[in-house]
Amino acid sequence: MISIxxxxxxxxxxxxxxxxxxDAARVTLNxxxxxxxxxxxxxxxxxxxxxxxxxxxxVFVEGKFGSFSTNRTQRESLERFxxxxxxxxxxxxxxxxxxxxxxxxxxxxxxxxxxxxxYDTAQEDVTPAQRVENALKAAAWGRYGAAEGMTVxxxxxxYSDSCNDNLVMDSEGLECCxxxxxxxxxxxxxxxxxxxxxxxxxAWDSSSRRDGLxxxxxxxxxxxxxxxxxxxxxxxxGKYTMVVxxxxxxxxxxxxxxxxxxxxxxxxxxxxxGSLGQQVFAEGMTLVDLPREKGLQGAxxxxxxxxxxxxxxxxxxxxxxxxxxxxYMAGKMGMEPTIEGATKVKMMPWPQSGPEQARDRAALLRRxxxxxxxxxxxxxxxxxxxxxxxxxxxxxxFEDGELVRPVDGMLITGNMKTLxxxxxxxxxxxxxxxxxxxxxxxxxxxxxxxx
Amino acid sequence: MSNNTFxxxxxxxxxxxxxxxxxxxxxxxxxxxxxxxxxLMLRDGIxxxxxxxxxxxxxxxxxxxxxxxxxxxxxxDMKALRKAARAAAxxxxxxxxxxxxxxxxxxxxxxxYPAGTDWREFESAAAIPWLQRIESxxxxxxxxxxxxxxxxxxxxxxxxMFNSLGELTEDLRPMGSLAVTAIxxxxxxxxxxxxxxxxxxxxxxxxxxxxxxxxxEVVRGIDEAFEARRPKGGKMSVVxxxxxxxxxxxxxxxxxxxxxxxxKGQSVFSGRxxxxxxxxxxxxxxxxxxPFNRGACNFDDEGVPGQKTYMVTDGVLTSFLHDRIxxxxxxxxxxxxxxxxxxxxxxxxxMRATYMENxxxxxxEDLIASVRKGIFVDRFSNGQVKIGEGDFTFFVKxxxxxxDGRLTAPVSDINIIGNGPKALADIRAVASDLKIDxxxxxxxxxxxxxxxxxxxxxxxxxxxxxxxx
Numbered sequence: 033m034i035s036i037x038x039x040x041x042x043x044x045x046x047x048x049x050x051x052x053x054x055d056a057a058r059v060t061l062n063x064x065x066x067x068x069x070x071x072x073x074x075x076x077x078x079x080x081x082x083x084x085x086x087x088x089x090x091v092f093v094e095g096k097f098g099s100f101s102t103n104r105t106q107r108e109s110l111e112r113f114x115x116x117x118x119x120x121x122x123x124x125x126x127x128x129x130x131x132x133x134x135x136x137x138x139x140x141x142x143x144x145x146x147x148x149x150x151y152d153t154a155q156e157d158v159t160p161a162q163r164v165e166n167a168l169k170a171a172a173w174g175r176y177g178a179a180e181g182m183t184v185x186x187x188x189x190x191y192s193d194s195c196n197d198n199l200v201m202d203s204e205g206l207e208c209c210x211x212x213x214x215x216x217x218x219x220x221x222x223x224x225x226x227x228x229x230x231x232x233x234x235a236w237d238s239s240s241r242r243d244g245l246x247x248x249x250x251x252x253x254x255x256x257x258x259x260x261x262x263x264x265x266x267x268x269x270g271k272y273t274m275v276v277x278x279x280x281x282x283x284x285x286x287x288x289x290x291x292x293x294x295x296x297x298x299x300x301x302x303x304x305x306g307s308l309g310q311q312v313f314a315e316g317m318t319l320v321d322l323p324r325e326k327g328l329q330g331a332x333x334x335x336x337x338x339x340x341x342x343x344x345x346x347x348x349x350x351x352x353x354x355x356x357x358x359x360y361m362a363g364k365m366g367m368e369p370t371i372e373g374a375t376k377v378k379m380m381p382w383p384q385s386g387p388e389q390a391r392d393r394a395a396l397l398r399r400x401x402x403x404x405x406x407x408x409x410x411x412x413x414x415x416x417x418x419x420x421x422x423x424x425x426x427x428x429x430f431e432d433g434e435l436v437r438p439v440d441g442m443l444i445t446g447n448m449k450t451l452x453x454x455x456x457x458x459x460x461x462x463x464x465x466x467x468x469x470x471x472x473x474x475x476x477x478x479x480x481x482x483x
Numbered sequence: 484m485s486n487n488t489f490x491x492x493x494x495x496x497x498x499x500x501x502x503x504x505x506x507x508x509x510x511x512x513x514x515x516x517x518x519x520x521x522x523l524m525l526r527d528g529i530x531x532x533x534x535x536x537x538x539x540x541x542x543x544x545x546x547x548x549x550x551x552x553x554x555x556x557x558x559x560d561m562k563a564l565r566k567a568a569r570a571a572a573x574x575x576x577x578x579x580x581x582x583x584x585x586x587x588x589x590x591x592x593x594x595x596y597p598a599g600t601d602w603r604e605f606e607s608a609a610a611i612p613w614l615q616r617i618e619s620x621x622x623x624x625x626x627x628x629x630x631x632x633x634x635x636x637x638x639x640x641x642x643x644m645f646n647s648l649g650e651l652t653e654d655l656r657p658m659g660s661l662a663v664t665a666i667x668x669x670x671x672x673x674x675x676x677x678x679x680x681x682x683x684x685x686x687x688x689x690x691x692x693x694x695x696x697x698x699x700e701v702v703r704g705i706d707e708a709f710e711a712r713r714p715k716g717g718k719m720s721v722v723x724x725x726x727x728x729x730x731x732x733x734x735x736x737x738x739x740x741x742x743x744x745x746x747k748g749q750s751v752f753s754g755r756x757x758x759x760x761x762x763x764x765x766x767x768x769x770x771x772x773x774p775f776n777r778g779a780c781n782f783d784d785e786g787v788p789g790q791k792t793y794m795v796t797d798g799v800l801t802s803f804l805h806d807r808i809x810x811x812x813x814x815x816x817x818x819x820x821x822x823x824x825x826x827x828x829x830x831x832x833x834m835r836a837t838y839m840e841n842x843x844x845x846x847x848e849d850l851i852a853s854v855r856k857g858i859f860v861d862r863f864s865n866g867q868v869k870i871g872e873g874d875f876t877f878f879v880k881x882x883x884x885x886x887d888g889r890l891t892a893p894v895s896d897i898n899i900i901g902n903g904p905k906a907l908a909d910i911r912a913v914a915s916d917l918k919i920d921x922x923x924x925x926x927x928x929x930x931x932x933x934x935x936x937x938x939x940x941x942x943x944x945x946x947x948x949x950x951x952x
Binding site (some may be wrong): 072073075081082083084085096097098100101102103113116120124126127186188231232239245259261299300301348349364410411412413417418420421422423424426438441444445479481482483 | 521523526527529530531532533534535536537538539540549550551552554555556563567570571572574606607608611629632664666668672673674675713716717718747748749751790827829853864865866867869870871872873874875876877878880895896897898900932947948949950951952
């Protein structure tokens with residue numbers, strides 16, 4: 033938790049920066065403690081303790097700007113560091129657009145760090161023995177057998193709990209705190225079939241609350257996923273209906289968020305340049321940012337400039353409603369600043385009611401009848417300027433709404449705008465612990481390359 | 484000790500190792516690191532942002548068999564270090580531990596990156612004209628330039644390692660990098676291109692040669708890029724141009740040769756040591772000893788001297804890439820591949836500079852001439868691999884179709900997918916034009932690590948290329 037001493041240290045840093053002749057300053061303290069227990073084949077393999085603390089200084093001096101960080105937080109070494117930092121900032125070229133955000137935009141309601149409701153005091157009480165127990169009891173090794181004809185080769189699991197503190201202060205009196213605990217478990221299982229061909233499966237869970245972590249089911253789920261890959265193969269290339277599982281669907285949203293960032297737009301390196309207010313995507317596509325949903329993992333009341341976040345639509349019924357513009361980028365583009373980036377995006381279900389509504393993946397597969405279900409991506413990229421993408425995929429062929437056989441070694445290729453114009457349904461099954469709340473999605477006429 | 488950056492004495496090192504071994508551990512090592520990093524960025528014609536970052540601390544690792552206890556302190560105060568040593572010692576679970584050996588210095592067998600001008604003495608403002616020069620050289624070459632973002636970074640890490648054998652090693656690791664992204668428009672279409680250079684070298688790396696080199700590369704193939712289209716996707720022959728195509732080795736083979744994956748039975752190459760895995764005449768190495776190369780290591784992060792490791796010799800799998808844990812497990816000497824992102828991480832087997840040695844199948848033109856239908860690729864942005872399955876992908880920024888032995892229409896933004904062992908077996912020809920790529924490659928296996936790659940032009944059959952249908 034952020035202490036009075038932490039705030040006093042940051043105030044002292046700001047005073048020192050200003051005493052070197054700076055016009056303004058913003059100082060950020062990030063601190064974290066993490067305890068981790070990794071297992072290999074049902075036994076403890078690694079125990080790690082991490083304790084980090086780092087100070088970031090942003091210096092505005094004579095119309096110039098520099099950003100600096102150090103993990104040496106003793107005042108004597110900090111004083112030396114600050115002196116050098118201000119001197120280096122002075123060597124930059126002047127840029128009148130570099131300044132602190134307007135006072136009225138800054139957050140004033142995140143003073144204790146607890147406002148977002150993501151701190152669980154139970155994290156302090158977890159003992160080393162409990163961490164080992166948590167890691168071991170989630171493992172599938174020795175408890176669940178592989179499917180017939182399959183052998184479990186390896187199981188790697190990892191339990192961790194952590195607490196992260198973030199304090200931002202500036203020379204105009206800004207003071208914002210955020211504290212968040214996290215309890216996490218992930219496991220990867222490798223199996224082999226009778227011919228020695230290997231397959232892997234992964235499962236994980238995460239919660240900001242100790243009693244919210246459901247690790248116990250992860251080992252078994254990873255094992256089932258690995259075994260389900262048996263005899264996977266590429267299908268003939270062609271146009272297929274594509275359903276993307278909620279666990280990985282966020283991959284297709286990331287390029288949209290990057291393209292709406294001021295950093296891309298201002299450089300002309302965005303396929304969504306000029307899209308604000310335009311109908312670019314399918315009408316049912318609504319993407320919102322929910323940074324102020326108290327208790328929702330990943331929620332945060334302020335961004336790195338200390339600007340207050342708001343729950344906002346990003347794309348509404350296919351129309352682009354928001355560019356992500358921090359103070360600097362807004363100045364460059366001659367636009368009003370918004371927020372520097374998305375905090376916790378959510379794709380709304382579509383349709384939201386009626387006979388075509390599909391609550392979960394199974395219902396969406398039934399609605400689509402046949403196509404390819406994508407359960408994982410394997411590499412690939414999206415060109416930020418054109419939106420042209422190509423990703424490796426694995427998943428399952430489905431027919432009459434049922435999974436028929438596993439597929440791998442295939443690629444999807446297309447353009448992001450076109451893909452999202454072909455988006456026609458979203459379930460309502462996004463996992464709350466994912467960084468993006470994206471449900472299972474369905475797209476028509478997607479180019480798959482394969483055999 | 485040759486420097487006093489960490490304010491630590493030999494008896495402190497011994498005391499910490501003793502503390503680490505007190506729980507019954509059979510190995511303990513200490514990794515002290517002070518890293519100072521500076522960066523500058525040119526955007527819209529001005530260098531209006533820059534900064535410096537420092538990181539200081541010590542990681543303490545205790546091993547019991549293959550099990551690891553790890554903790555670190557962001558201070559070299561003995562109280563904090565003892566606390567970290569006790570936390571790491573907890574892995575051992577009791578009993579009497581090994582004793583610390585007699586302290587002795589391990590001399591550096593290769594001085595691979597003696598910095599001419601130490602970055603710690605470098606005034607960062609001196610890099611500003613070089614960034615401005617990169618932009619002006621690009622604009623001079625190409626009138627369709629819309630925007631240029633150029634960045635400079637330099638890093639100097641001081642490292643001190645001590646272990647329970649009593650071995651003391653020190654290393655001073657410079658790294659200097661320049662990178663540029665340029666946006667071009669012909670009025671109808673916007674395209675981007677990027678290029679970078681990165682070396683374990685001091686400020687002497689900044690100069691006209693590297694600026695011209697970057698400007699040349701970033702404008703190369705612009706006309707073709709404006710015309711580029713997606714090919715029809717499917718399985719086809721791929722001729723991979725010399726240099727950056729080494730990403731094929733990194734993703735498709737290198738990761739699967741890392742011994743931790745093999746020790747755990749996860750790699751597609753587990754249990755295949757000594758077997759023929761590709762055609763005779765193919766040699767694949769992972770080399771720490773290329774002077775000034777981004778992947779060069781005087782010592783790895785376990786204090787093992789850098790070395791050149793043949794993973795594939797004349798088509799036969801001859802070595803995995805080992806850290807100390809896997810080397811002990813396999814009963815072989817460590818290969819100097821135990822690397823880590825910083826003192827915050829325990830070392831794991833990582834690649835350095837991974838490349839294939841020259842073949843004897845002629846030139847790249849010969850390879851292209853032998854293909855009836857396929858593609859030639861020479862620029863890449865990233866790659867990925869699934870270790871168990873061996874399925875790898877890499878993303879191609881640019882290339883050309885091959886039709887009846889000739890290069891024809893330009894292509895761009897395509898992903899290529901294949902399977903490691905199969906792709907190795909499907910290498911049909913290797914040219915004699917080996918090139919080590921000097922771009923700013925960073926591998927992301929659990930932790931970030933600077934690496935490089937290289938390859939002569941090769942012809943690989945049966946890779947799946949993404950495209951329209």
